[in-house]
Amino acid sequence: MNKLIIFHIIGWILNFEAGFMVLPLIVAAIYKEQSGFAFLIAIGLCLLFGIPMSLIKPTSSHFYAKEGFITVALGWIVLSLFGALPFFISREIPSYIDALFEIVSGFTTTGSSILSDVEALSYCMLFWRSFSHWIGGMGVLVFILSILPLAGGENIHFMRAESPGPSVEKLVPRIKTSSKMLYTIYFGMTLLMILLLLLGKMPLFDTLTLTFGTAGTGGFSVKNSGLADYTYYQQTVITIFMFLFGVNFNFYYLILLRKFKAAFKSEEVRWYFLIFSGAILLVSLNTGGFKGFFSSIHHAAFQVSSIMTTTGYSTLDYNQWPTFSKTILVLLMFIGACAGSTGGGIKVSRIVILFKSIGKELSYLLHKRSIKVLKFEGKKIQHETMRSINTYFVTYTFIFIASLLIISLDNFDFTSTFTAIAATINNVGPGLEAVGPTGNFGGFSDLSTLVMTFDMLIGRLEIFPILLLFTPDTWKK
Amino acid sequence: MKILIVGCGKVGSTLAEQLDREGHDIIIIDNKASVIDYITDTLDVIGIVGNGASYHILLEAGIETADLLIAVTGSDELNLLCCLFAKKASSCNTIARVRNPQYNEEINFIREEMGLSMTINPELEAANEMFQLIRLPSAIKIDTFADGRVELLKFQIPKDSILDGMKIMSMNRQFNSKVLVCAVERGDQVFIPSGTFLLKANDKIFFLASPKIAAEFFLHIGITSNHIKNALLIGGGTLAVYLTNKLLANGIKVKIMEQNLDRCNELSEMFPEALIINANASDNNILAEEGIKEMDAFASLTNLDEENILLSLYANKVSKAKIFTKITRLAYEDIIEEMPLGIIVNPKIITADRIIQHVRAMSNRKGSNVETLYKIVGSKVEALEFRVKSNSAFVGVPLEKLELKPNLLVSCINRQGKIIIPNGQDTIQLGDTVIIVTTNTGLNDLGDILL
Numbered sequence: 046m047n048k049l050i051i052f053h054i055i056g057w058i059l060n061f062e063a064g065f066m067v068l069p070l071i072v073a074a075i076y077k078e079q080s081g082f083a084f085l086i087a088i089g090l091c092l093l094f095g096i097p098m099s100l101i102k103p104t105s106s107h108f109y110a111k112e113g114f115i116t117v118a119l120g121w122i123v124l125s126l127f128g129a130l131p132f133f134i135s136r137e138i139p140s141y142i143d144a145l146f147e148i149v150s151g152f153t154t155t156g157s158s159i160l161s162d163v164e165a166l167s168y169c170m171l172f173w174r175s176f177s178h179w180i181g182g183m184g185v186l187v188f189i190l191s192i193l194p195l196a197g198g199e200n201i202h203f204m205r206a207e208s209p210g211p212s213v214e215k216l217v218p219r220i221k222t223s224s225k226m227l228y229t230i231y232f233g234m235t236l237l238m239i240l241l242l243l244l245g246k247m248p249l250f251d252t253l254t255l256t257f258g259t260a261g262t263g264g265f266s267v268k269n270s271g272l273a274d275y276t277y278y279q280q281t282v283i284t285i286f287m288f289l290f291g292v293n294f295n296f297y298y299l300i301l302l303r304k305f306k307a308a309f310k311s312e313e314v315r316w317y318f319l320i321f322s323g324a325i326l327l328v329s330l331n332t333g334g335f336k337g338f339f340s341s342i343h344h345a346a347f348q349v350s351s352i353m354t355t356t357g358y359s360t361l362d363y364n365q366w367p368t369f370s371k372t373i374l375v376l377l378m379f380i381g382a383c384a385g386s387t388g389g390g391i392k393v394s395r396i397v398i399l400f401k402s403i404g405k406e407l408s409y410l411l412h413k414r415s416i417k418v419l420k421f422e423g424k425k426i427q428h429e430t431m432r433s434i435n436t437y438f439v440t441y442t443f444i445f446i447a448s449l450l451i452i453s454l455d456n457f458d459f460t461s462t463f464t465a466i467a468a469t470i471n472n473v474g475p476g477l478e479a480v481g482p483t484g485n486f487g488g489f490s491d492l493s494t495l496v497m498t499f500d501m502l503i504g505r506l507e508i509f510p511i512l513l514l515f516t517p518d519t520w521k522k
Numbered sequence: 523m524k525i526l527i528v529g530c531g532k533v534g535s536t537l538a539e540q541l542d543r544e545g546h547d548i549i550i551i552d553n554k555a556s557v558i559d560y561i562t563d564t565l566d567v568i569g570i571v572g573n574g575a576s577y578h579i580l581l582e583a584g585i586e587t588a589d590l591l592i593a594v595t596g597s598d599e600l601n602l603l604c605c606l607f608a609k610k611a612s613s614c615n616t617i618a619r620v621r622n623p624q625y626n627e628e629i630n631f632i633r634e635e636m637g638l639s640m641t642i643n644p645e646l647e648a649a650n651e652m653f654q655l656i657r658l659p660s661a662i663k664i665d666t667f668a669d670g671r672v673e674l675l676k677f678q679i680p681k682d683s684i685l686d687g688m689k690i691m692s693m694n695r696q697f698n699s700k701v702l703v704c705a706v707e708r709g710d711q712v713f714i715p716s717g718t719f720l721l722k723a724n725d726k727i728f729f730l731a732s733p734k735i736a737a738e739f740f741l742h743i744g745i746t747s748n749h750i751k752n753a754l755l756i757g758g759g760t761l762a763v764y765l766t767n768k769l770l771a772n773g774i775k776v777k778i779m780e781q782n783l784d785r786c787n788e789l790s791e792m793f794p795e796a797l798i799i800n801a802n803a804s805d806n807n808i809l810a811e812e813g814i815k816e817m818d819a820f821a822s823l824t825n826l827d828e829e830n831i832l833l834s835l836y837a838n839k840v841s842k843a844k845i846f847t848k849i850t851r852l853a854y855e856d857i858i859e860e861m862p863l864g865i866i867v868n869p870k871i872i873t874a875d876r877i878i879q880h881v882r883a884m885s886n887r888k889g890s891n892v893e894t895l896y897k898i899v900g901s902k903v904e905a906l907e908f909r910v911k912s913n914s915a916f917v918g919v920p921l922e923k924l925e926l927k928p929n930l931l932v933s934c935i936n937r938q939g940k941i942i943i944p945n946g947q948d949t950i951q952l953g954d955t956v957i958i959v960t961t962n963t964g965l966n967d968l969g970d971i972l973l
Contacts, residue, residue, distance in 0.1 A: 110563070199564060218524075218547040218568045427555060 046519075049103035051116045054203070056098025057189055058120045062127055063091035065180055066173070069131070073169035080167045083135035091127050106199075111519065113202025117186060118510035121502060124185060125149045128177060137170050142491050142498075149498045151177030152185075153505035154387060156264020156357035156474025157465075159487040159494070163269050168250065174265050175254035181505065182261025182290075182387035183231045184208060191224035206510050210384025211395055211434050216298045230297045231387075235260045238286045245278045255358075259286050262388045264357025264474035271359045271482055277343065280360055284347045288321065291354030291382030312422045313383050313394045320393070324349045324377060328370045345370075353377040355389035357474020359482035371477060375464060378471045389472030389504050391441065395434050398426060402435075440508050445470060448500050452493040465489070470500040523547070523885050524588045526614075528574030528604045529595035530557045532851075533619065533644075536874040537592060538565055541881060549583045552595075575603040577611065585611045590639075590884065592617045592877060598625060606636055615639040615884065617877055623760055640880050644869035647876055649764035652846055652867055656750050656769070656819055658733075659844045660740045662726065662865060665896045667907045667957055668936045674704075674730050674896065674905055674957075681723045685743055691717035697742040700943040701731040704933040704959035705903045712902045714929040714961055728898055728905075730933045730957060732941050750774060750818040750844065756803040756833055757824035758782075758789045761848065761869065765821070766793055774819075777812060779803050803833055814841050820864075821846040828852075834863040892965075893955060905933075905959045908968040910952055916972060922946030925973045930960040932971070 066088045073081025125148050132144035143159045150157045151174050160166065166174075180188070186203045200220050205213045215223040235256055242252040254267050266272055272280060292314055299308035308314075328345040344360055351358045352374045363374065381390010398421055405417050419426045448466045457465070457479055464476025465486065475482045486497065503511050513519050523546045527534050530552035538548050538561060548567040551574040552558050558569035572579035574593065585591065591608040593601035598620045605616035617640045625632060626643055633641050654664050663676040679685045685693065690703050705728040706713045706721070713719065721727065731739060753769055755762045758780030766776050776796040780786050786800040801808045803824070814820065820843040822830035827849045834847040845864025852858065858866060882895045894907040910917065916924055921932055921944055934957040935942040935950060942948060950956055950968075958971055965971065 200566070201562065215568055218549055218566065220566055222547075 047108040059095025069173040080135035087130040113206040114510040117206035152181035153501040154261040154263035155472040175257040178261035178263025179257040291388040293383040293385040645761040648869040686723040753819035
């Protein structure tokens, strides 16, 4: 295994993290906050390890999928371990395990919080919390690939390991250009949203943090009331942009190239929109008794958009909703957003393909000798892809069950226990009952907190990179 | 440039690798998913599984904004079809591999009617290259500049040569020959030598000279330039046919050994002046009987690489002939290069090289002033031909006064057809073309040679 290249890249991840931390440092300076010093120390520590590691010159520039997975898995763990330092050093989150949960929740764009009082945090901490959503949404390695002159086709292994979806492909032949384009689209949309929110008279700090949280489909808010206290206009902008950030970025690339027909033919986007609209319809009808017709559509749309894209913002305590609507929300958690977006969950494309495979199986039972080719996005689904989607689903289920079992030891009610795992492994944020929009994840034991931290990473990195770290064969010569 | 490559076999993947390294955007199309998977895992390209002659696959690959389409699948017809559709879908240039000898006879017609920028016939190119080397037997490789007026020759110093232990500047004085040694390959290392460089036996030297001067040089250093008078070819395939044509036209006697009787009859009909032997060459008695020991040139051109290698090893042992070995499929180039197989002829590599040179010429016409570019010694050394189009800092200044980058030699100046092998007092003038040999890659303009 080409260990040197793994160290080299992780070194750069730390260097970039130090760079990212400069922004909350500036925020601390603006608001004259003591906690800013925690960032100075954290930056120092990142560079202390990052610079020597990034100076390691790999003897061979060749590497394979294995190195890609390990780099992504280890890289994100290192990113989180160092990212938790500001919270811990400043004592704003005194328990390191809790701080780790919080920052992992940030980078994996989950949005679950152990904090019972969000507003007690300093501005710079709140900024770092939300900014981590923006960084983790499109991916740290993708960012690095777009900037560093890392030549070579094998870098696709990093992109494939970090980007979500059953099969990741480049937009253009060169990976550096492809990564740059992704980040350009991401950046552009972020700016647009900031502008629209500022136009809606949202204070700058709230605008920035909420935009970061929306762009990365994360979900950290800066008020204890979540998003309940913002205006209808502001909430609607967020609804729309949450939806937009859950769309496959390939779609936006095609739009940029003016290939409108090809873009709108995208099967995944069409299913996404269908599920989205269907869910809003059902939920609005079901919650219709609440405060009037227009209001119920508004809140249904917001909540469906929030949960389906796995952002996790809420405008009201949906624990009060009827069971049907709550069940729809939980189902949406599992479905998730489109592949190739910043959203989590199992992903629309996988769900659609899995359903199609049910049809194929039934057909086989009736006609043993029939040959049926499944298609998605107009192309035949390769055997390898089908196999890996099936395995993904199975592994996901096993990990879900194991996590469920472990945190059930904390003796919360079943709904809270179940949705706690559902919300973390799908990178949603809030669940139901005790971990719902008005609750938090602070009441869990350290063991459970670690399990859920693990689940959040599993969810964002789509299981296998992390699992490979625990496979003995990976480390054998 | 944006380049589409159809066909991801040996030629396609070699092209993709080299062109990717030179910074072009590559999209590669092939029918086999496994091949595309492999290539996208190792190169920074996009791979599409599909039929390159299908219009919608070409569209998906982005043919409309492509600069060049290269069709190198196994089928001539498919290649031509791809290029035809590409021409209709966009204004890109097209290159097709066409190897069928029947098409070769009408290749100009095909090229013009289908609007191809270039067609490439691997066997013909390999035969041409072999013929060049037969013409000048002492050389290992010959590349040409200035439309053939200047040659870059690769030559290995034999063990008991007078060049062994001689300094380069003494060499020029002693033999009164105007050749410029521009690169020396010793084992794994490459040197751009100055006058005080000491040559050793087994060094592979690269030097520039006009063809006439090159022949004189070989004479002077005592290489009995055996004019090759006869050649024994094993295997009567397409390559052998093209080569035989050229050899016979130049008065060289040809003996072809082919084991298929029907093919022998065909060959005999095509070449009444050649001697066609129907035999299996793996029997070394037959080779001895047909006088392998007295042959001037020997070429193993059967379809089996392994058989070619064995035949050449044998020929190397029993004769002093100049040996050529055709290798098409085998990898393990490092090991094969160390075996005494004479000149390795790999039609696929030759094809890829020709196409790459054409691509360089294309991209250079768009930007820099590089007219020709060869990579020698693997990719460690570049030999470039620049045209001096405008007045610059180096025009009119004696070479010895110019502050040139290290490991760089101004090897040759072509002034309106006159070839000048420069010494320190010569100058570069407007309108000249200049040949630079250097280990620095990425020179785009003649000005880049200055520090």
